[in-house]
Amino acid sequence: MIITLWHFLAVAAAIFGIGLVGFLTRRNLITMFLCAEMMLQAVGINFVAFARYHGNLQGQVFVLFIIAVAACEACIALALFMSLYRRRRSLDSSDWQDLRELGVPAAVDVEPLDTPVVEPEPTLTPAGARPLPQPTAEEAARV
């Protein structure tokens, strides 16, 4: 028995699912974009596996067009990120939740982020007193 079509389909489905989880849960626009690209890769594996199975090249041709469309998507998506970043100074997709449907309550972040304890910069304690301009009589005698 050899590696069959099913093995490739199962692996592609798992990769697609991981990408889907990432796209649904992450809030960084760039990570969401990478997850969408990963889903496209999984679909590409499916296409190439079917092309191999049927013994023709149509599936591979389709993957070439998927790559072209992915390039267009990357181009537009990154341009949108630039323009969104200019307005809100953040890559958080939840900053744009006022575009949501009517009647849906806004998602509010209740848990505070644990800001790391910033250690204060070290300050040197003043050491000693400023030397007097004139040597005392005792010092002068010693010298």
Next chain:
Amino acid sequence: MNLFALSQMQQAGGQIALAALLGITGFFLLLPNPRGRFVPGGIAALIASATVLVSWLMSTFGKPMPDIIGTALFAFFSAGALIFGTVLVVQRNPARGAIAFAFVVLSTCGLFLLLAAPFLMAATIIIYAGAIIVTFLFVLMLSHAEGPSDENDRSREPLYGSFAGFAFVGLVLFTLHQTSLGAKSTDPDVAAPPPRLLLPVITAEERKALANVLAKLDEFDKRLDGDLGTATDRIKWIDDFETIKNDLAVVVGVSAQDQFAIVRKDGDSMRARLEKQPGKPGAGGSLYREDEQARNALRRAETVRDTNYTSLHLVERELLKPDPDRDAAHAAVRKLRDEVVLLRGASDLPASNVRSLGFVLYSEHLLAIELAGTLLLVALIGAVAVTHQKGVAK
């Protein structure tokens, strides 16, 4: 080892559901959360999920052990894709996520190579290398490294999100299982072979014979350009063309109308082959296989068979005229040549299929290529239009 006397379907469904639940748990524990993450537990749950999934895959679709190298490579690349995909999803730092995505792309390229798509592998690496570098630039430009931030350290509904994703995967895998059962049970008498990936449909000798025919066709095509000579010369040319036709017919068989036309040296062997498959007129030739995966190549061979017959007649008619029409003869010869090139490329899936891919792209999908180019141009203009706004930046 069937503890609860479950049916095969229930067992598979249970395994898939267990894998999905473990996966949901793992992702829920690993996704960024302001309350902190439980990394060892999440990793353990994901490993358990992967183990259940692999055991399901093995028990359903067979242990692919005999082909050790192929199996090892497949396991390596698919494990790499899954592991680095998980890292991309649960990683807080988007720059590290981009590196993980690079490894996902590399693993996918390995799977492409296992599926005999070397051109796609190269194209994917080249294009995604650029894409990942650009993503890196964006991460450097736009993200603030200092301190935790909303976008990197919070997840949007981690439980529901991973439930949605893994429910999807579980349903797809269960459908795969059902489909494979259906594919097995259509013909209960014959133990149906698993849908293995393609074996070479056209043997090396057949491919060599096709290459030979191609060379001869090119030569004949060139000869049509030169001096056409007298009518008797041209009758000799027709004989030459018929030799080429018979060479081709040894591989693809003869068309139904043509069966009596063979008087040449290969005729006997071809008739013998034809008699081996009675009841299938026109299915002679060594390309005939009892392999359903060869259907595509067979269909193409049928086209070549018919073109082979008609082109001989076209060439003959043109050359027998007192004033032959070169263009028509050229067209006939070139049509046959193109068909032979496509046949030689059909199922030519070991590493040399780049040429066939190019041929298919530029013969059958020319309009789609133009549209893809236009789409790229429009996307470029759109990106410039979206980014270029005056007076917004503060």
